[in-house]
Every structure is written in structure tokens, then in C-alpha cells.
Amino acid sequence: MPHDHHDHAGLSPSGHPYREDQDNSLSYWQAMEIAVRELMIEKGIVTAEEVAAQIDAMDARDPSQGAAVVARAWTDPAFRERLLADGSAASAEMGFDVGPMKLIAVENTADVHNVVVCTLCSCYPRNLLGLPPDWYKSRAYRSRTVREPRKVLAEFGLTLPENVTVRVHDSTADMRYIVIPARPDGTDGLDEAALAELVTRDSMIGVGVAKTG
Amino acid sequence: MQALEPGTPVRVRRMMPPGHVRTPAYLRGKTGAVERVLGPFGNPEQLAYGHTPDRLPLYRVRFRLGDVWPDAATPDDTLDAEIYAHWLEAL
Known part of the structure; x- marks a missing residue:
């Protein structure tokens, strides 16, 4: 049973340390960004597609x-x-x-x-x-x-x-x-x-x- | 407001107002010279809060590193930053 071997606590099977999950709660400003974005979409000022397209355009440069x-x-x-x-x-x-x-x-x-x-x-x-x-x-x-x-x-x-x-x-x-x-x-x-x-x-x-x- | 000519010696005002300020704290009170005149641009201290901004000259001010940091290892290297008119006093 290869998976029973747990001597190297915290290490992957190849011997590397696992990276900690980044599952902290949202910061104040992250929550604010999501709230404003969702409100703007809800009110029809921008669409989710427009936001995604703008992010794609920034990433593509x-x-x-x-x-x-x-x-x-x-x-x-x-x-x-x-x-x-x-x-x-x-x-x-x-x-x-x-x-x-x-x-x-x-x-x-x-x-x-x-x-x-x-x-x-x-x-x-x-x-x-x-x-x-x-x-x-x-x-x-x-x-x-x-x-x-x-x-x-x-x-x-x-x-x-x-x-x-x-x-x-x-x-x-x-x-x-x-x-x-x-x-x-x-x-x-x-x-x-x-x-x-x-x-x-x-x-x-x-x-x-x-x-x- | 009379635009300051390039070369004019200036001091950055030593104020610490709250809010969205684009004048770095490390340059407040420091002395440099106008490198070039830019603008006019809307004052970000008003723009950031949705107010109609005053249109101000923006200056690129050149500082000697030795005038910014008294212990600079190479005092004659320079630092240029953009500073809005209301943050500068001509010397």
C-alpha cells in the first residue's frame, strides 16, 4: 500500500513541501471590488463579458x-x-x-x-x-x-x-x-x-x- | 497661477493632509528644480472623491539624491518626480 507511507509529514511523494492553500478571507478592498462590479453589471452599466474582455486585453499585452x-x-x-x-x-x-x-x-x-x-x-x-x-x-x-x-x-x-x-x-x-x-x-x-x-x-x-x- | 519656468528652484510643501495625495511623503520639504512643465491636469485629491477637479500645472521636479537623502552614497545621481503646482513653492 504505497499511500500508507507517511513518514515525511508535509512533503509530497516526490519530497517537496506542499504550498499552503491561500484561502484567507477577502480583504476589505477585494470585497469592495466584487460588490461594485456586481452592482454595475446588475444595473446594466457594463456586462460581465465586457469586464472579461478588458481583462483579456490587459493580459494579452x-x-x-x-x-x-x-x-x-x-x-x-x-x-x-x-x-x-x-x-x-x-x-x-x-x-x-x-x-x-x-x-x-x-x-x-x-x-x-x-x-x-x-x-x-x-x-x-x-x-x-x-x-x-x-x-x-x-x-x-x-x-x-x-x-x-x-x-x-x-x-x-x-x-x-x-x-x-x-x-x-x-x-x-x-x-x-x-x-x-x-x-x-x-x-x-x-x-x-x-x-x-x-x-x-x-x-x-x-x-x-x-x-x- | 503663473507657470514656473524650467530650472526654477522649488521646495515641496511640508504638509500631511489626509486623502488621496500623489506627492510622496519622502519628498515633502525637499528642494529641487523644475525639469519641465506638464499639464494642466485635474487635481487627483479632488478627482479621487468624485469632485470636479481644479486644473493645475503639473511639474516634473528634479532632485539631487543628496538633497533627498543626506546619507546618499551617490549624491549627484538624480530623482525626478511629478508634483502638482499647489505642492510647490518657488525659492
């Missing part, structure tokens, strides 16, 4: 639109100027839905490295980059990036020389930020689509750099 914007900026100097002057207008020009928030693009150079954080919550350029990674929403990232940015970047594997100024951008209000990473050396022969493949999500948050190939 990924960083590829942001990468396309960066690759265009690397290859088209006039577009780069327009992107730095008005990030929303330049992204809309590429056919991307930029949403109600205004986009500011900040550019990494030989002297400046930019990194984005939202200390108050989790503001993030979701239209271009998709949902933020879990670490972006963590208290540790949010509080430490404005206090000791170079230490945080080093933990992501990015150690910057002293002569490079680090500029931290705290998305506190109506702006959203995207970092234009530096174009890697040795990529002169690549076209825009191949360049976009080098642009990682982390490089557009500023905790990484573009891939070299």
Missing part, C-alpha cells in the same frame, strides 16, 4: 510594442526627436493605443542611465509593455530604487561606472515612462525588426540594457 518604438528610435533620428518631445504622439504615430496617460521617453546615453519606479503604487506603461513584473510592485523595489538605485541595479546585474549619472524617475502622477536603452555596438547591419528583438522589457524599465545579439 506584452513588451513588443515598446520594443518596436525603441527600434524605430534607433533607426530613425527624426522619430527619436519626436519620441523624446512627446512620447504619446510618437507611439500613436506607430499605430499603438497609448491610453489616457501621457508617455515620457527618457534616453540612456554614454553619460546618463535612466530607471523607472512608482513609489506610490505600480504605475507602468502598460499599453506598451504589458503588465508590470511582480518585483516592480514589491515594496523593496519601490522603496529602495529611490534610495539606493545603484545597489538595486547591481542586484539586477547592472553595475554602472561612476561617471554615468543615474536618473531615477518616480511615476507619481499622470505620466508614464519608457527608457530608450542605448543601441548596442555592432548592430549597424540589423534592420528595425531584428533590432526590436534586442530590446528587453527590463531594458525599457531601466534595470537592464539591450541584448547584444
Whole structure:
């Protein structure tokens, strides 16, 4: 009877600990969200299908639109100027839905490295980059990036020389930020689509750099 | 309200009002300079409660890390944040 063997209490048959069930009761705000959503559906303001479709649309976004914007900026100097002057207008020009928030693009150079954080919550350029990674929403990232940015970047594997100024951008209000990473050396022969493949999500948050190939 | 020009030195007001405030507590009382002028945008302190908001200039203010944290390891690195006009006093 193989299932009678219970010597390793709390471990799965393969020897791993079971994860605890997350069956805590709802928080105040979770209950509020459900109540408001159900009331809005009941009153005919939105339908359950519309809510589900919006969640699907949010989940379907990924960083590829942001990468396309960066690759265009690397290859088209006039577009780069327009992107730095008005990030929303330049992204809309590429056919991307930029949403109600205004986009500011900040550019990494030989002297400046930019990194984005939202200390108050989790503001993030979701239209271009998709949902933020879990670490972006963590208290540790949010509080430490404005206090000791170079230490945080080093933990992501990015150690910057002293002569490079680090500029931290705290998305506190109506702006959203995207970092234009530096174009890697040795990529002169690549076209825009191949360049976009080098642009990682982390490089557009500023905790990484573009891939070299 | 007269818009503050980029480069204007400003101090963030040291107030602690209740409610939905988008001025981070760690920047209150700190001194920086206007990086660029944005807006006008509706005041989130009114918007959050369904009131018709005042339309205010929003500023990107650049702070030296050393002016935010006296013990900053790299004081000349910078921190930019968006601060609504009524939270700033020109110096």
C-alpha cells in the first residue's frame, strides 16, 4: 500500500513541501471590488463579458510594442526627436493605443542611465509593455530604487561606472515612462525588426540594457 | 497661477493632509528644480472623491539624491518626480 507511507509529514511523494492553500478571507478592498462590479453589471452599466474582455486585453499585452518604438528610435533620428518631445504622439504615430496617460521617453546615453519606479503604487506603461513584473510592485523595489538605485541595479546585474549619472524617475502622477536603452555596438547591419528583438522589457524599465545579439 | 519656468528652484510643501495625495511623503520639504512643465491636469485629491477637479500645472521636479537623502552614497545621481503646482513653492 504505497499511500500508507507517511513518514515525511508535509512533503509530497516526490519530497517537496506542499504550498499552503491561500484561502484567507477577502480583504476589505477585494470585497469592495466584487460588490461594485456586481452592482454595475446588475444595473446594466457594463456586462460581465465586457469586464472579461478588458481583462483579456490587459493580459494579452506584452513588451513588443515598446520594443518596436525603441527600434524605430534607433533607426530613425527624426522619430527619436519626436519620441523624446512627446512620447504619446510618437507611439500613436506607430499605430499603438497609448491610453489616457501621457508617455515620457527618457534616453540612456554614454553619460546618463535612466530607471523607472512608482513609489506610490505600480504605475507602468502598460499599453506598451504589458503588465508590470511582480518585483516592480514589491515594496523593496519601490522603496529602495529611490534610495539606493545603484545597489538595486547591481542586484539586477547592472553595475554602472561612476561617471554615468543615474536618473531615477518616480511615476507619481499622470505620466508614464519608457527608457530608450542605448543601441548596442555592432548592430549597424540589423534592420528595425531584428533590432526590436534586442530590446528587453527590463531594458525599457531601466534595470537592464539591450541584448547584444 | 503663473507657470514656473524650467530650472526654477522649488521646495515641496511640508504638509500631511489626509486623502488621496500623489506627492510622496519622502519628498515633502525637499528642494529641487523644475525639469519641465506638464499639464494642466485635474487635481487627483479632488478627482479621487468624485469632485470636479481644479486644473493645475503639473511639474516634473528634479532632485539631487543628496538633497533627498543626506546619507546618499551617490549624491549627484538624480530623482525626478511629478508634483502638482499647489505642492510647490518657488525659492
